[in-house]
Amino acid sequence: MDEGVLISAPGKVILHGEHAVVHGKVALAVGLNLRTFIKVLHTRDNAVLLNLPSIGSKLTWNVGQLQPLLPSFKGGHEPVSPRSEQLDLLRKFAGFSEGSQDTESQAVLAFLYLYLSICGQWTETELKLINSWAFQGEKVIHGNPSGVDNAVATLGGALQFQAGQITPMKRVPMLQILLTNTRVPRSTKILVAGVKDKLLKYPSIIEPVLSSIHAISQECQRILEASSAALSIDQFKVLEELIDINQHHLNVIGVGHPSLDKLCQVTASHGLHSKLTGAGGGGCAITLLRPDVDHSVVEAVKQQLVDCGYQCWETSIGAPGVTLHSSLSLPEDIINAFSNV
Ligand code: PMV
Numbered sequence: 001m002d003e004g005v006l007i008s009a010p011g012k013v014i015l016h017g018e019h020a021v022v023h024g025k026v027a028l029a030v031g032l033n034l035r036t037f038i039k040v041l042h043t044r045d046n047a048v049l050l051n052l053p054s055i056g057s058k059l060t061w062n063v064g065q066l067q068p069l070l071p072s073f074k075g076g077h078e079p080v081s082p083r084s085e086q087l088d089l090l091r092k093f094a095g096f097s098e099g100s101q102d103t104e105s106q107a108v109l110a111f112l113y114l115y116l117s118i119c120g121q122w123t124e125t126e127l128k129l130i131n132s133w134a135f136q137g138e139k140v141i142h143g144n145p146s147g148v149d150n151a152v153a154t155l156g157g158a159l160q161f162q163a164g165q166i167t168p169m170k171r172v173p174m175l176q177i178l179l180t181n182t183r184v185p186r187s188t189k190i191l192v193a194g195v196k197d198k199l200l201k202y203p204s205i206i207e208p209v210l211s212s213i214h215a216i217s218q219e220c221q222r223i224l225e226a227s228s229a230a231l232s233i234d235q236f237k238v239l240e241e242l243i244d245i246n247q248h249h250l251n252v253i254g255v256g257h258p259s260l261d262k263l264c265q266v267t268a269s270h271g272l273h274s275k276l277t278g279a280g281g282g283g284c285a286i287t288l289l290r291p292d293v294d295h296s297v298v299e300a301v302k303q304q305l306v307d308c309g310y311q312c313w314e315t316s317i318g319a320p321g322v323t324l325h326s327s328l329s330l331p332e333d334i335i336n337a338f339s340n341v
Contacts, residue, residue: 004041010319011036012152013179013277013286016217016246017161019195019253021146024163025214028221029148030172031156031319032179050111057104059094066116069093073116079132082113082140090116101187110137130154130322143189156321160221170225172318176289178267178302180274181311182259184282191279195253209249216242216249236290240273243288247275255280262308270301289314 010031017027048066050059072086090112091098096105114137134150148161158172199206220242223235231239247264250256260276267274267287274287289298302312 004039006039008035008037009153009322010156016220017213018278020210020213021148022192023210025210026162026217027148028160028217029152030158030317031152033315033319034313055103069116079136106141110140113140127154154322156319158318172224173231175317178287179313179315180263180285180305182282184259186279186281186283188279191255191281198254209252213249216246243273243275250276250280257282260285266304267301270297
């Protein structure tokens, strides 16, 4: 194997606007300083080896095995949406059962779809192309994504997103947050479909809720962009109120979960405010960490959340987008993590 390349992209959280964004409203999304790294190496033995340590998946295919699939995946520089017959073919090839939705099969399917569609096409590397292909990968996993996830993972920073239109925010103050994973699995596809059903069934009730979420995103953006340096405590208070209101709205549109209620109760008992981020129904939540909050309080909250069986990361928002690292500039722990891959 040669040195290969190491690429990373930030995680993301949606500050406000999840679900509403699927219906044309504004969402605010930010890159997270928790990155996913991919190491791409040439192998001598004509094998494609996919190693996803975080989900414990290691698969190998011979190039000869993949060759017969290629005619069904004509990619190139124009990203194309995955067709259901292509996904069926891949499911069969990888030995996954029909309609499988588990994390491994979705990740492997998205990888194989992109690999077979793009392989041999690495002459152009513009962000636009990466973003557009990442969007096709999202379609494999989510069905009908808004495009906000791939956009923020590619571009990083903080983005305003509406109806496919991306506008980077003028400035984003450094904000510390707690990202908590309730470890309750959920399907984004099913949750998004549930909101659509509610909207169709009760348009005059649900549409105003989505419009209010839209207004929350706009108000949050106004506050983040207005401050030239650090936010004042009063501005933090408004951000906290927006978080609380939005969390209630998300419950109204049916994407809450008892695990998220519990999380909000725990953080509220320490004076901190949380909302779900992303699809809801379990999954992750964000908690705003005001600068005046003592670190002992944050530690106590984290401990209590861990005791509930959740995972917590203290991190900051506004991380840079997809990055090609020279191995020299890499932090030691990252190099070590990849040395056995
Ligand atoms: O669950 P996540 O983090 O992939 O976010 C989903 C966000 C939604 O607004 C619910 C769907 C979308 O495609 O924007």
